[in-house]
Amino acid sequence: MIKNKKISKFAISIVEELQKNKFQAYLVGGCVRDLMCGITPKDFDIATNATPNEIRKIFKASRIIGKRFKLVHIFNRSELIEVATFRSGTDEAKDGNLVTDHSGKILRDNIWGTLEQDTFRRDFTINALYYCPISRKIEDYNSGINHIHKKKIVSIGDPMKRFSEDPVRSLRAIRFSNKLDFKIDKDIKNAIYKKGHLLENISNARLFDEFCKIFLGGIAEKNFNKIVSFNLSRYLILTDSNSSDFSQQLIKEALKNTDKRVENNQSVTPGFLIAAMLWPELLRKSRGNKEINLRKFFRSMDQILREQQKITAIPRKFHSYIKDIWVLQLKLHSRIGKQPYKTFKHPRFRAAYDFLLIRERASSCYSDLGEWWTKFQRNNSASQKQQILNLKDVSEENSFKKFGFQEELI
Numbered sequence: 001m002i003k004n005k006k007i008s009k010f011a012i013s014i015v016e017e018l019q020k021n022k023f024q025a026y027l028v029g030g031c032v033r034d035l036m037c038g039i040t041p042k043d044f045d046i047a048t049n050a051t052p053n054e055i056r057k058i059f060k061a062s063r064i065i066g067k068r069f070k071l072v073h074i075f076n077r078s079e080l081i082e083v084a085t086f087r088s089g090t091d092e093a094k095d096g097n098l099v100t101d102h103s104g105k106i107l108r109d110n111i112w113g114t115l116e117q118d119t120f121r122r123d124f125t126i127n128a129l130y131y132c133p134i135s136r137k138i139e140d141y142n143s144g145i146n147h148i149h150k151k152k153i154v155s156i157g158d159p160m161k162r163f164s165e166d167p168v169r170s171l172r173a174i175r176f177s178n179k180l181d182f183k184i185d186k187d188i189k190n191a192i193y194k195k196g197h198l199l200e201n202i203s204n205a206r207l208f209d210e211f212c213k214i215f216l217g218g219i220a221e222k223n224f225n226k227i228v229s230f231n232l233s234r235y236l237i238l239t240d241s242n243s244s245d246f247s248q249q250l251i252k253e254a255l256k257n258t259d260k261r262v263e264n265n266q267s268v269t270p271g272f273l274i275a276a277m278l279w280p281e282l283l284r285k286s287r288g289n290k291e292i293n294l295r296k297f298f299r300s301m302d303q304i305l306r307e308q309q310k311i312t313a314i315p316r317k318f319h320s321y322i323k324d325i326w327v328l329q330l331k332l333h334s335r336i337g338k339q340p341y342k343t344f345k346h347p348r349f350r351a352a353y354d355f356l357l358i359r360e361r362a363s364s365c366y367s368d369l370g371e372w373w374t375k376f377q378r379n380n381s382a383s384q385k386q387q388i389l390n391l392k393d394v395s396e397e398n399s400f401k402k403f404g405f406q407e408e409l410i
């Protein structure tokens with residue numbers, strides 16, 4: 001049923017090598033699920049009964065990573081394959097290799113087990129399929145194949161307990177159901193409603209990883225809508241309790257834009273989305289008398305990023321990107337003298353211009369600013385000059401302080 005042609009040769013060679021060394025080894029998880037559903041997997045994971053140290057000895061180009069959950073990364077020039085040792089998911093020895101906190105959240109899981117035990121510690125039945133590319137057999141202890149045919153996301157074990165062990169499973173259930181167009185089992189829906197709040201205790205680093213999977217995979221808008229319907233958006237995004245129509249619309253437009261870029265194989269960055277998600281809050285904090293108070297604007301930028309950091313980590317490299325986009329919004333409103341040329345030369349002009357278009361789309365007020373900049377980029381220098389001269393009469397409008405569409409400032 002599964003075509004080996006669709007599987008990374010490197011991944012198959014790792015399975016072969018482990019089996020040659022008398023270990024069990026299988027492709028597992030998302031890649032088997034995706035292959036069964038006719039989707040090209042984005043990466044290949046392997047599960048084996050070899051321990052991390054044993055794996056390390058077989059593969060020179062490899063590295064043990066993680067503490068909470070030890071894994072081995074095996075590299076070649078262009079690929080990285082993750083190899084995990086089977087886990088038992090229980091701690092009979094009680095020797096500290098499986099640690100949970102008071103809410104039942106698993107803090108560490110490094111107890112090795114058998115293939116069968118390993119299937120039960122996975123999250124959903126469709127993610128617990130093990131495929132051997134040599135014998136071409138699938139091991140399925142939890143009716144995963146049946147659930148793929150029925151297009152259902154089903155938890156392995158009681159979802160209330162499983163989502164307490166790891167609250168991120170709530171977000172994963174939503175993500176997989178949208179990606180595959182599968183229904184979420186009733187028990188899981190209940191567990192999301194009851195245990196979703198435990199996402200508050202998840203580290204910001206892990207939530208940033210999940211944020212990227214949710215919003216940079218090509219179905220950001222669909223994922224966002226479902227996350228909102230389960231009332232979980234606050235665990236990913238700093239949101240204002242009475243967020244305006246504009247703010248909701250801005251997020252939607254930014255997500256649509258991201259999805260379109262993924263579809264067209266253009267690069268996407270979480271920085272752009274975070275900039276959009278936090279923009280209304282930045283304006284709210286910078287409000288002066290009817291207009292934007294620049295001092296507050298500059299002061300609030302870092303403060304807002306710090307608040308978002310408490311929810312999802314934002315790697316350093318995105319901070320300056322986000323702040324550049326924000327500051328450039330002010331500059332795009334200023335079209336006097338040499339300013340437009342300077343703005344245009346800024347290395348992040350393009351992202352800032354895209355951001356402006358999204359603000360305009362989200363706002364119901366008319367603005368000619370985006371169109372003006374669209375022309376400015378296309379025009380030769382004589383026409384650019386003329387464009388600036390034509391604005392003379394409306395120079396009042398160009399003042400820095402008046403920037404922003406009225407609607408954004410409400």
Ligand code: ATP
Nearest residue numbers: 028029030031045121122123127128166168169213
């Ligand atoms: P994708 O890579 O498309 O997001 P995936 O299913 O491959 O989906 P990964 O996060 O790469 O997801 O994890 C690989 C496998 O590891 C999963 O299929 C699942 O079996 C197991 N797994 C991952 N995260 C969890 C979790 N939080 N709880 C239980 N099992 C998990």
Ligand code: MG
Nearest residue numbers: 030031043045
């Ligand atoms: Mg995966």
